[in-house]
Amino acid sequence: MIDWNSHVPFGSTGIQVSRLGIGSSFVKDAAIVEEAVEQGVNYLYWGSIRRPAFGKAIRNLARKNREGIVLTVQSYSRVASLMGPSVELALRRAGVEYFDFLLLGMWNQPPSERLVEAALRLKEQGKVRHLMLSTHNRPSLQGHFADSTRGASPFDVFMLRYNAVHRGAETDVFPYLPEQQRPGVVAYTATRWGHLLDDAKMPQGVKPLAARDCYRFCLSNEAVDVVLCGPADRAQMQEAVRALDAGPLSADEREHICAVGDHVYGKHAPQFAEGGDKHAA
Numbered sequence: 001m002i003d004w005n006s007h008v009p010f011g012s013t014g015i016q017v018s019r020l021g022i023g024s025s026f027v028k029d030a031a032i033v034e035e036a037v038e039q040g041v042n043y044l045y046w047g048s049i050r051r052p053a054f055g056k057a058i059r060n061l062a063r064k065n066r067e068g069i070v071l072t073v074q075s076y077s078r079v080a081s082l083m084g085p086s087v088e089l090a091l092r093r094a095g096v097e098y099f100d101f102l103l104l105g106m107w108n109q110p111p112s113e114r115l116v117e118a119a120l121r122l123k124e125q126g127k128v129r130h131l132m133l134s135t136h137n138r139p140s141l142q143g144h145f146a147d148s149t150r151g152a153s154p155f156d157v158f159m160l161r162y163n164a165v166h167r168g169a170e171t172d173v174f175p176y177l178p179e180q181q182r183p184g185v186v187a188y189t190a191t192r193w194g195h196l197l198d199d200a201k202m203p204q205g206v207k208p209l210a211a212r213d214c215y216r217f218c219l220s221n222e223a224v225d226v227v228l229c230g231p232a233d234r235a236q237m238q239e240a241v242r243a244l245d246a247g248p249l250s251a252d253e254r255e256h257i258c259a260v261g262d263h264v265y266g267k268h269a270p271q272f273a274e275g276g277d278k279h280a281a
């Protein structure tokens, strides 16, 4: 019996991670994050926007039990020399000595050697423990996975778009995950920027999906270790936490959710298309 409330190995990092992760972009209140951590969530992602309330939650939680949380900080820096100062500022603001992951954000092509070297330097200095990469060019992950198989990738975890509307990862990413030295996988945009929750974007006579089921959709694919949520308030945070109790989708639920996803894909363009999508062709 699958229990999504149990933590799982995060790729080959040796870290045990909760199936739900919290993204900071919409968080205005530290308490909603702290409550979710008390309920078992341990993966905290301080990006794409480093909200101060989220930093406050990290500070409070780390003071009590730093080892109890898995912290990711993101850098969108394209300039190698700016990455270190950005991470050091984040360390000071969060009141921690290290981040578990430094996420190099939005790399649709592999980052430059200089940038990777700057990230590896932070790792050597003990300021970050592992590197992660996010992309909006899903097929590019195949090359990263080939590097992982050869033991030549600096990245231990990859973060990508996967939801009921954008299911391309099922064909252009997940089948390519290496079996040995398997990297971790984090899925973002579970709600497709809220479109799957929006009455106006549904097929006629069909109710919008519950956010809970958007997260369940992602976690029902065994390639996904962690699904991110971007809660704007306590109710949204708690709904995401409750997805973990509900467990995997039934075949009928998946069929319905995919039909809704197909409708949204055909009728409502994404905020921006990504490599692998038909929209991007």
Ligand SMILES: NC(=O)c1ccc[n+]([C@@H]2O[C@H](COP(=O)([O-])OP(=O)(O)OC[C@H]3O[C@@H](n4cnc5c(N)ncnc54)[C@H](OP(=O)(O)O)[C@@H]3O)[C@@H](O)[C@H]2O)c1
Pocket: 022, 023, 024, 025, 026, 047, 048, 049, 105, 106, 134, 135, 187, 188, 189, 190, 191, 192, 193, 194, 197, 211, 212, 228, 229, 230, 231, 232, 235, 236, 237, 239, 240
């Ligand atoms: N690095 C990258 O390349 C990358 C790419 C994409 C996303 N991200 C980050 O990933 C994190 C997660 O974002 P996401 O888009 O995946 O999160 P999400 O939870 O799928 O979506 C967040 C938005 O969906 C709505 N929502 C969520 N739960 C809801 C509920 N129960 N009821 C009604 N509406 C609900 C809210 O919209 P309202 O505010 O309108 O209520 C919320 O702002 C964020 O920090 C984001 O910035 C990073």
